[in-house]
Amino acid sequence: MAVGSVWVAARVCRRVLRRAFSLHKPHSITDMENTLQLVRNIIPPLTTKKHKGQDGRIGIVGGCQEYTGAPYFAAISALKVGADLSHVFCTREAAPVIKSYSPELIVHPVLDSPSAVRDVETWLPRLHALVVGPGLGRDNVLLENVKGILEASKARDVPIIIDADGLWLIAQHPALIHGYRKAVLTPNHGEFTRLSDAVLRDLVDGSDHREAVRRLSQALGNVTVVRKGERDVMSDGEHVLECAHEGSSRRCGGQGDLLSGALGVLVHWALHAGPEKTNGSSPLLLAALGACSLTRQCGHQAFQKHGRSTTTTDMIAEVGPAFRRLFET
Ligand SMILES: NC(=O)C1=CN([C@@H]2O[C@H](COP(=O)(O)OP(=O)(O)OC[C@H]3O[C@@H](n4cnc5c(N)ncnc54)[C@H](OP(=O)(O)O)[C@@H]3O)[C@@H](O)[C@H]2O)[C@@H](O)CC1
Ligand SMILES: Nc1ncnc2c1ncn2[C@@H]1O[C@H](COP(=O)(O)OP(=O)(O)OP(=O)(O)O)[C@@H](O)[C@H]1O
Numbered sequence: 257m258a259v260g261s262v263w264v265a266a267r268v269c270r271r272v273l274r275r276a277f278s279l280h281k282p283h284s285i286t287d288m289e290n291t292l293q294l295v296r297n298i299i300p301p302l303t304t305k306k307h308k309g310q311d312g313r314i315g316i317v318g319g320c321q322e323y324t325g326a327p328y329f330a331a332i333s334a335l336k337v338g339a340d341l342s343h344v345f346c347t348r349e350a351a352p353v354i355k356s357y358s359p360e361l362i363v364h365p366v367l368d369s370p371s372a373v374r375d376v377e378t379w380l381p382r383l384h385a386l387v388v389g390p391g392l393g394r395d396n397v398l399l400e401n402v403k404g405i406l407e408a409s410k411a412r413d414v415p416i417i418i419d420a421d422g423l424w425l426i427a428q429h430p431a432l433i434h435g436y437r438k439a440v441l442t443p444n445h446g447e448f449t450r451l452s453d454a455v456l457r458d459l460v461d462g463s464d465h466r467e468a469v470r471r472l473s474q475a476l477g478n479v480t481v482v483r484k485g486e487r488d489v490m491s492d493g494e495h496v497l498e499c500a501h502e503g504s505s506r507r508c509g510g511q512g513d514l515l516s517g518a519l520g521v522l523v524h525w526a527l528h529a530g531p532e533k534t535n536g537s538s539p540l541l542l543a544a545l546g547a548c549s550l551t552r553q554c555g556h557q558a559f560q561k562h563g564r565s566t567t568t569t570d571m572i573a574e575v576g577p578a579f580r581r582l583f584e585t
């Protein structure tokens with residue numbers, strides 16, 4: 257492309273983004289398509305010149321006696337989206353179970369150990385993003401360890417995605433994440449209400465999801481918030497984006513875990529791509545839009561094949577084809 261055309265394309269892109277990210281106007285399908293084009297920009301090319309690990313080493317913090325599926329879904333989704341290595345930091349008894357689901361995951365049975373924070377900390381320099389919460393449970397010993405892991409990750413500037421019981425912890429201790437600009441919170445309906453009750457002084461009009469999400473993000477010091485639901489609404493306290501990409505009507509458990517694992521990879525890619533590729537827009541918002549669109553596309557494709565019997569495992573089988581369809585055609 258000639259230099260002039262690059263410049264024009266960049267200008268058009270910036271205009272599109274201003275519209276797509278505008279606070280009050282609902283955006284058109286064309287705007288959304290153009291914003292998805294920016295998501296495509298952050299995807300690293302597949303070449304023979306890279307070494308293992310370069311396209312993403314993602315850590316999942318979660319997995320306990322009750323929940324082994326959630327961290328598995330998040331970790332395998334990260335790999336299927338394109339990460340090279342996926343680590344799970346879970347309790348001792350959850351580890352053999354999670355390992356047995358897949359030989360592709362690296363599983364550390366450390367989360368209930370007295371040395372949990374140090375054990376995870378040794379891996380932090382090698383991780384590009386940490387997803388905290390899927391299948392974590394609410395045991396106080398584990399939550400105390402996760403507090404330390406969050407502090408250590410922030411000190412190392414590691415991007416953090418917080419979901420599920422990680423959000424339970426944040427609702428008790430919002431200061432843990434307040435103002436950390438490399439954090440993304442992914443609450444479902446119930447988790448969003450809990451967080452809002454914990455950190456917002458005044459009531460927000462519950463029907464205005466865009467404003468409610470923007471306010472929560474602002475109250476948390478502009479961390480990026482992704483409220484999952486019939487439409488996914490995401491904000492960094494300034495800009496608001498919505499994803500209404502066609503998904504499925506199945507609400508089986510685990511779809512949020514798929515989203516959080518995918519988001520871990522996309523956040524790494526978006527931050528790594530740099531402002532030229534993201535055109536000055538928020539890398540975390542672009543990553544969030546990409547992960548929401550992808551999860552919904554997986555749901556849509558899986559539902560077409562399996563209908564009412566669709567489960568998250570069927571959706572994970574669609575990650576490759578859905579990714580190609582959304583981002584590589
Ligand atoms: N296979 C596995 O291992 C899986 C394990 N998982 C793991 O389970 C753990 C707990 O996570 P969670 O989301 O179930 O717990 P929590 O925050 O108590 O929410 C439940 C409460 O919120 C409500 N509620 C929820 N959504 C709502 C909505 N859209 N709209 C309205 N209400 C809604 C709901 O209300 P109810 O319908 O019961 O009245 C209920 O009270 C966590 O570690 C997670 O990772 C899951 O990832 C799944 C797969
Ligand atoms: N009513 C809905 N219609 C369409 N898609 C939805 C709806 N609710 C949620 N989703 C989609 O499902 C995905 C997961 O959101 P959900 O609210 O189920 O998360 P969750 O409750 O955290 O899931 P999990 O069971 O993994 O904990 C998101 O991509 C979201 O867009």
Ligand SMILES: [Mg+2]
Binds near residue numbers: 420
């Ligand atoms: Mg969840």
